[in-house]
Amino acid sequence: MEKTFLMVKPDGVQRNLIGEIVRRFESKGFQLVGAKLMMVSQELAEKHYGEHKDKPFFGELVSFITSGPVFAMVWQGENIIAQARKMMGATNPAEAAPGTIRGDFGVQVSQNIIHGSDSPESAEREIALFFNESDLISYEKMI
Numbered sequence: 001m002e003k004t005f006l007m008v009k010p011d012g013v014q015r016n017l018i019g020e021i022v023r024r025f026e027s028k029g030f031q032l033v034g035a036k037l038m039m040v041s042q043e044l045a046e047k048h049y050g051e052h053k054d055k056p057f058f059g060e061l062v063s064f065i066t067s068g069p070v071f072a073m074v075w076q077g078e079n080i081i082a083q084a085r086k087m088m089g090a091t092n093p094a095e096a097a098p099g100t101i102r103g104d105f106g107v108q109v110s111q112n113i114i115h116g117s118d119s120p121e122s123a124e125r126e127i128a129l130f131f132n133e134s135d136l137i138s139y140e141k142m143i
């Protein structure tokens with residue numbers, strides 16, 4: 001089953017959106033396989049956002065993601081990487097369609113509520129950065 005890494009960013013946590021975001025993915029029919037409320041260290045932030053290290057906003061990105069607790073999650077379901085990106089909406093909340101998470105709750109691109117993996121390769125990399133294999137539930141074995 002396809003897995004993705006989703007993270008409610010510090011702005012989403014501060015605005016009490018964890019429950020609303022979890023509800024949307026649960027209601028859609030996806031399964032939560034791991035979750036934790038945590039602070040992101042400077043080292044983890046730099047690794048997570050490594051592909052953006054040459055962008056002018058890299059410093060802002062790292063300082064924002066380390067500024068307060070995040071809610072890191074792993075979800076699974078059919079075609080979840082693409083589906084979750086649809087549910088999140090465009091990266092820039094100003095361009096995100098109403099009905100999407102960013103379209104409904106965000107205003108600025110630098111504080112866009114939620115992060116989600118953009119490909120199977122980044123999902124695998126990001127899940128491994130934030131979670132140990134033993135932190136993840138394997139429902140298949142329970143059924």
Ligand code: CMP
Binds near residue numbers: 052112114
């Ligand atoms: P995210 O999906 O976490 O991945 C990279 C992040 O960079 C993105 O969400 C945005 O929050 C942020 N970002 C993208 N473009 C800009 C920008 N022009 N200025 C500041 N932050 C940006």
